Amino acid sequence: xxxxxxxxxxxxxxxxxxxxxxxxxxxxxxxxxxxxxxxxxxxxxxxxxxxxxxxxxxxxxxxxxxxxxxxxxxxxxxxxxxxxxxxxxxxxxxxxxxxxxxxxxxxxxxxxxxxxxxxxxxxxxxxxxxxxxxxxxxxxxxxxxxxxxxxxxxxxxxxxxxxxxxxxxxxxxxxxxxxxxxxxxxxxxxxxxxxxxxxxxxxxxxxxxxxxxxxxxxxxxxxxxxxxxxxxxxxxxxxxxxxxxxxxxxxxxxxxxxxxxxxxxxxxxxxxxxxxxxxxxxxxxxxxxxxxxxxxxxxxxxxxxxxxxxxxxxxxxxxxxxxxxxxxxxxxxxxxxxxxxxxxxxxxxxx
Amino acid sequence: xxxxxxxxxxxxxxxxxxxxxxxxxxxxxxxxxxxxxxxxxxxxxxxxxxxxxxxxxxxxxxxxxxxxxxxxxxxxxxxxxxxxxxxxxxxxxxxxxxxxxxxxxxxxxxxxxxxxxxxxxxxxxxxxxxxxxxxxxxxxxxxxxxxxxxxxxxxxxxxxxxxxxxxxxxxxxxxxxxxxxxxxxxxxxxxxxxxxxxxxxxxxxxxxxxxxxxxxxxxxxxxxxxxxxxxxxxxxxxxxxxxxxxxxxxxxxxxxxxxxxxxxxxxxxxxxxxxxxxxxxxxxxxxxxxxxxxxxxxxxxxxxxxxxxxxxxxxxxxxxxxxxxxxxxxxxxxxxxxxxxxxxxxxxxxx
Numbered sequence: 001x002x003x004x005x006x007x008x009x010x011x012x013x014x015x016x017x018x019x020x021x022x023x024x025x026x027x028x029x030x031x032x033x034x035x036x037x038x039x040x041x042x043x044x045x046x047x048x049x050x051x052x053x054x055x056x057x058x059x060x061x062x063x064x065x066x067x068x069x070x071x072x073x074x075x076x077x078x079x080x081x082x083x084x085x086x087x088x089x090x091x092x093x094x095x096x097x098x099x100x101x102x103x104x105x106x107x108x109x110x111x112x113x114x115x116x117x118x119x120x121x122x123x124x125x126x127x128x129x130x131x132x133x134x135x136x137x138x139x140x141x142x143x144x145x146x147x148x149x150x151x152x153x154x155x156x157x158x159x160x161x162x163x164x165x166x167x168x169x170x171x172x173x174x175x176x177x178x179x180x181x182x183x184x185x186x187x188x189x190x191x192x193x194x195x196x197x198x199x200x201x202x203x204x205x206x207x208x209x210x211x212x213x214x215x216x217x218x219x220x221x222x223x224x225x226x227x228x229x230x231x232x233x234x235x236x237x238x239x240x241x242x243x244x245x246x247x248x249x250x251x252x253x254x255x256x257x258x259x260x261x262x263x264x265x266x267x268x269x270x271x272x273x274x275x276x277x278x279x280x281x282x283x284x285x286x287x288x289x290x291x292x293x294x295x296x297x298x299x300x301x302x303x304x305x306x307x308x309x310x311x312x313x314x315x316x317x318x319x320x321x322x323x324x325x326x327x328x329x330x331x332x333x334x335x336x337x338x339x340x341x342x343x344x345x346x347x348x349x350x351x
Numbered sequence: 352x353x354x355x356x357x358x359x360x361x362x363x364x365x366x367x368x369x370x371x372x373x374x375x376x377x378x379x380x381x382x383x384x385x386x387x388x389x390x391x392x393x394x395x396x397x398x399x400x401x402x403x404x405x406x407x408x409x410x411x412x413x414x415x416x417x418x419x420x421x422x423x424x425x426x427x428x429x430x431x432x433x434x435x436x437x438x439x440x441x442x443x444x445x446x447x448x449x450x451x452x453x454x455x456x457x458x459x460x461x462x463x464x465x466x467x468x469x470x471x472x473x474x475x476x477x478x479x480x481x482x483x484x485x486x487x488x489x490x491x492x493x494x495x496x497x498x499x500x501x502x503x504x505x506x507x508x509x510x511x512x513x514x515x516x517x518x519x520x521x522x523x524x525x526x527x528x529x530x531x532x533x534x535x536x537x538x539x540x541x542x543x544x545x546x547x548x549x550x551x552x553x554x555x556x557x558x559x560x561x562x563x564x565x566x567x568x569x570x571x572x573x574x575x576x577x578x579x580x581x582x583x584x585x586x587x588x589x590x591x592x593x594x595x596x597x598x599x600x601x602x603x604x605x606x607x608x609x610x611x612x613x614x615x616x617x618x619x620x621x622x623x624x625x626x627x628x629x630x631x632x633x634x635x636x637x638x639x640x641x642x643x644x645x646x647x648x649x650x651x652x653x654x655x656x657x658x659x660x661x662x663x664x665x666x667x668x669x670x671x672x673x674x675x676x677x678x679x680x681x682x683x684x685x686x687x688x689x690x691x692x693x694x695x696x697x698x699x700x701x702x
Contacts, residue, residue, distance in 0.1 A: 145376030
């Protein structure tokens with residue numbers, strides 16, 4: 001892992017762009033480059049150009065949120081969930097980040113020949129249970145099987161549709177100077193759990209993925225008032241990449257307060273051991289909310305009253321920028337450092 | 352290929368059900384078994400249980416069609432299209448088979464590390480061009496990259512949403528004795544083209560995939576009148592598997608007239624050479640319509656007036672059955688044979 005884990009401090013040479021690299025799936029700089037250079041010039045639809053986690057489209061007068069995600073996590077089963085729970089939660093979260101009430105999911109499986117049938121049954125049960133618990137229906141699906149060696153056990157692509165209530169208007173280009181940046185809980189739990197499984201790490205405490213469906217937390221927040229600019233779940237590329245995306249799309253600076261960042265001791269320890277920065281490690285059940293400063297305290301209280309937001313904190317502030325979009329972090333020593341997007345491929349196959 | 356190509360006459364031993372086999376992705380008997388034994392008991396939503404190519408769900412009062420399909424075709428590029436055109440057309444067709452007007456698509460890519468960037472650009476251009484031509488928007492997407500050896504170039508999962516007009520009610524359980532079975536054109540073009548590419552076959556004529564978006568053909572038919580029971584596009588598993596599914600869901604018998612089946616000489620020749628039955632070979636731009644006999648002639652005329660239905664024919668009739676659902680075929684010699692579902696895996700990675 002050492003070559004990959006420090007990828008963010010050692011970017012891929014600019015010249016090598018003739019093939020797709022692992023880093024193109026990192027959620028960081030190379031992913032953004034792929035979107036900018038290959039996808040956006042071809043796919044010119046305005047809903048896609050908005051670069052949110054979901055498209056919001058009109059269907060017969062209703063505002064419908066529509067999203068898709070492929071899941072290639074390795075291993076398939078891990079403490080706190082499996083590829084099935086991850087797929088359902090991830091897709092629900094992408095809908096919820098647009099303020100939508102998640103309604104229906106589709107599930108497409110690409111299975112490598114030879115997958116144990118019991119593994120498939122277990123994942124299918126997880127898919128259904130996590131959908132049921134979240135109150136959404138899995139209504140359509142597809143299965144393909146590829147030859148042994150042409151896949152890797154199981155890949156799942158879930159898509160989802162949801163309904164955006166009237167008056168809700170969330171987008172990564174709506175952040176304004178003064179906005180508070182709220183985070184619903186600890187950073188890096190999912191990424192470090194997966195990495196721990198893969199590398200056979202032993203943790204002192206019990207580490208588990210934070211995989212969870214965030215739509216009820218979002219609904220609670222939206223019920224409180226209108227000052228919300230943007231919700232995001234910081235998955236691939238971590239909090240750093242998510243905030244960089246928001247900063248870029250809104251044309252603002254975001255300053256984080258390092259002392260406020262909630263990070264478990266086990267995650268901090270594993271990150272130190274592996275040379276990782278928890279700001280870049282994936283989360284699968286955390287919400288970042290950018291909110292009008294007048295609403296910040298109430299929003300924080302509302303988060304803390306929800307089971308998935310008990311450790312919510314205000315981690316930063318949006319600022320005006322004269323030098324272009326940027327994310328910085330004030331350290332406990334009083335210095336400030338730049339928090340760039342993830343470069344390279346820190347943790348492949350994390351979701 | 353010989354072991355696989357005669358799979359349908361040599362079913363997989365019943366005992367071996369502990370792992371997923373290539374045949375589970377065939378669209379035939381093993382696929383149906385997987386759906387019946389693994390998916391349906393877990394995913395209990397009524398929209399899924401209807402076993403159509405799409406779910407029709409209510410969103411804020413509107414009837415919305417929702418569908419998903421993964422594409423793992425090999426090779427990625429072939430005469431008549433590529434994995435991108437196939438994905439767009441396939442998803443549009445799944446919406447259209449429910450009578451829906453296709454509106455929006457999502458595209459999720461699972462890329463194997465090392466895919467030439469030019470191949471990716473070419474597929475992305477195909478995705479966009481075929482969507483544009485069909486008048487649908489690609490509005491959201493996702494990209495994952497897996498390590499070399501953990502995938503096979505590129506897999507694409509497209510999902511789609513569409514709007515079902517009032518009064519349209521198509522479903523595979525609506526076939527009734529007396530209904531006419533109409534087919535919009537020749538059988539097996541897609542499957543034989545892919546197989547030809549893979550096996551390096553040379554054809555006398557120019558063979559190309561029939562990959563096409565069928566939604567305007569469906570719209571023309573629906574504009575003619577209300578006698579339509581069910582539309583299907585006979586992809587994996589071919590016409591035989593599609594008709595067996597309809598027979599099972601409607602509890603009817605279907606009799607085909609072999610003399611009427613439109614099959615290109617090149618396809619017939621390749622099938623003979625390889626021991627394949629064109630009834631089981633995949634199509635990607637053909638429509639099967641089950642229709643009230645009083646409407647059959649008008650429907651056939653309407654098909655023939657559309658560029659994608661010029662060779663449309665009536666290929667069979669729905670009959671009552673006392674012995675349970677069955678598909679049979681009257682041969683030119685006056686005999687009748689049973690046309691079973693595809694068993695095993697005739698042509699893996701065909702779509």
